[in-house]
Amino acid sequence: MARFTILSGGDVAEVFSWTPLFGGSSSVRARVKEARLGDGYVQRVPDGINATPRVRKLTFAAGQAEADAIEAFLERHGGARWFWFTYPGAARAKFRCGEWDRSYLGAGDEVISASFEQVFDPGE
DSSP, X not given: OOEXXXXXXXXXXXXXXXXXXXXXXXEEOOOEEEEEOGGGOEXXXXXXXXXXXXXXXXXEEEEHHXXXXXXXXXXXXXXXXXXXXXXXXXXXXXXXXXXXXXXXXXXXXXXXXXXXXXXXXXXX
């Protein structure tokens, strides 16, 4: 069941409230600007104040109805709109999901694997 947060512009930010299976992976790719100068010298600086977004690869085990609800949530956001998500033990953050897979294990058991990319868009 999704929860909603009203943004100042009247838009609604949803909360992704399903809990992933224990594990998964988390990675960070720092965004850096480079200036190549003479004699092989390179100067590097972070690309903005939010230069280290996190990507979480998560897996959700669910029955058919719950898997349908998760997939409907992700499709509704279409990889473009962000949503709130709190990874167990971490602070709440804004994420978008542009890629996920759904596997059918049989007898109503399904698995959704998704890649959540942290974003720093404005709004609450």
